[in-house]
Amino acid sequence: MRWMPALAVIAFAAVAAALGMAWEYAPVAQEAAGGITQKIFYFHVPSAYVMYIGVTACVLGSLGYLLQRRPGWDALAQAGAEVAVVFASIVLITGPLWARKAWGTYWAWDPRLTTTLLGTLIFVAYLVLHSASGAGEAEKRFASALAVMGACVMPVIHYSVQLWRGQHPTVITSRGGGLAPAMGTTLAVSFAAFTVMAAVLLFVRTRIALQEARVEALRTQAVSLGLLDDEALS
Amino acid sequence: MKIAALALTLSLTLAAPLARAAANPPHPDAAGQRSMAFEPGLGDAARERVPGGRLVATAYGAVIVLIGAYVAFVARKAARVDEDLRRLEDDLARRGGDDAP
Numbered sequence: 001m002r003w004m005p006a007l008a009v010i011a012f013a014a015v016a017a018a019l020g021m022a023w024e025y026a027p028v029a030q031e032a033a034g035g036i037t038q039k040i041f042y043f044h045v046p047s048a049y050v051m052y053i054g055v056t057a058c059v060l061g062s063l064g065y066l067l068q069r070r071p072g073w074d075a076l077a078q079a080g081a082e083v084a085v086v087f088a089s090i091v092l093i094t095g096p097l098w099a100r101k102a103w104g105t106y107w108a109w110d111p112r113l114t115t116t117l118l119g120t121l122i123f124v125a126y127l128v129l130h131s132a133s134g135a136g137e138a139e140k141r142f143a144s145a146l147a148v149m150g151a152c153v154m155p156v157i158h159y160s161v162q163l164w165r166g167q168h169p170t171v172i173t174s175r176g177g178g179l180a181p182a183m184g185t186t187l188a189v190s191f192a193a194f195t196v197m198a199a200v201l202l203f204v205r206t207r208i209a210l211q212e213a214r215v216e217a218l219r220t221q222a223v224s225l226g227l228l229d230d231e232a233l234s
Numbered sequence: 235m236k237i238a239a240l241a242l243t244l245s246l247t248l249a250a251p252l253a254r255a256a257a258n259p260p261h262p263d264a265a266g267q268r269s270m271a272f273e274p275g276l277g278d279a280a281r282e283r284v285p286g287g288r289l290v291a292t293a294y295g296a297v298i299v300l301i302g303a304y305v306a307f308v309a310r311k312a313a314r315v316d317e318d319l320r321r322l323e324d325d326l327a328r329r330g331g332d333d334a335p
Contacts, residue, residue, distance in 0.1 A: 008305055008309075012301075012305075015301065019294060019297070019298075023294075027275075028274065028275060029273065029274065029275050030272075030273055030274075030275030032270075033270065033272050033273075033275070034286065035275065035286050036286040036287060036290055037286045037289050037290055037293075038272060039290050040289075040290060040293045041272070043293075043297050044293075047297075082304070086300055086301070089300055090296065090297055090300050090301075093293070093296045093300075094293040094296060094297065097289045097290075097292055097293045097296075098289070100284060100289055101284045101286050101289055104284075169269070169270035170270070171269075171270055171271070171272055178271045178272075179271070179272050180272065180273050180274055182274075183272055183274075201304070201305075201308070204308055204312075205308055205311075208311045208312050208315055211315045211319075212311070212315050212318075215318045215319050215322060218322060222322070222325075222326060227326060227329055228326065228329060
């Protein structure tokens, strides 16, 4: 995978450009929105979007694995869960930092915050179960089922701001307040950059997970054919 | 049995925050109540009670560290797969050499 560093550089450059644009180009918002901390918005929201992409990949991979038992599906599910957890962590760290200024507190048990935390914990549990399973087929199936069931919380996260009252604002939804033009441009660039980053991470991580599974399968096959000793599996 | 215990623990852990969120009844104008427009404002950093600049810097740092750490983790995995494959080839080649007449 000689092209991996080049892809990583492109993705990093895109995200760095978006972060730089958020800092330099986007204007400071009104105090009610958090003033300068509103700049967190330009990577907080795209990170949440990437979390959804990761969860979608994980659920598709898990469903595929449950139906066909092919390692490629499992690799996609694993990559999706990792990407979802990394970007959900960004959401859960940057959100409270913004909230400290805008709301006066780091955390509120707002339905959106609570369901996002819940969704993140579900996919952390998936990764723990998956990594603890080794090559266990049953555990991988259980992890896949957990991912499919856990994904049910995603629509709840998305629609929580429309169902329940709370502190988390709606800005870019159909019933949101809207953005100044420069802010909208910055957000669009950030969305594009984070999408590129997510695609690269998902693609590369899926390939690596698939190669890991293939190496393991080859080693097991070599041992079963008597070409290698049992110690080779350890 | 271990899996069942893990599933039960997980369900109970996750049920608590969900129950807390569900305690708020649905509201017909929830989105309207939360609606907010972001506009350019005249930020006065000197009068800030909460240091916004430090919070933004921490958030930027968190994004860079988390993405960087994950990329490093993926790169390490890639290197390890290459190493595993090379070792497997070496093992098979050595075994082939040992069995040769």
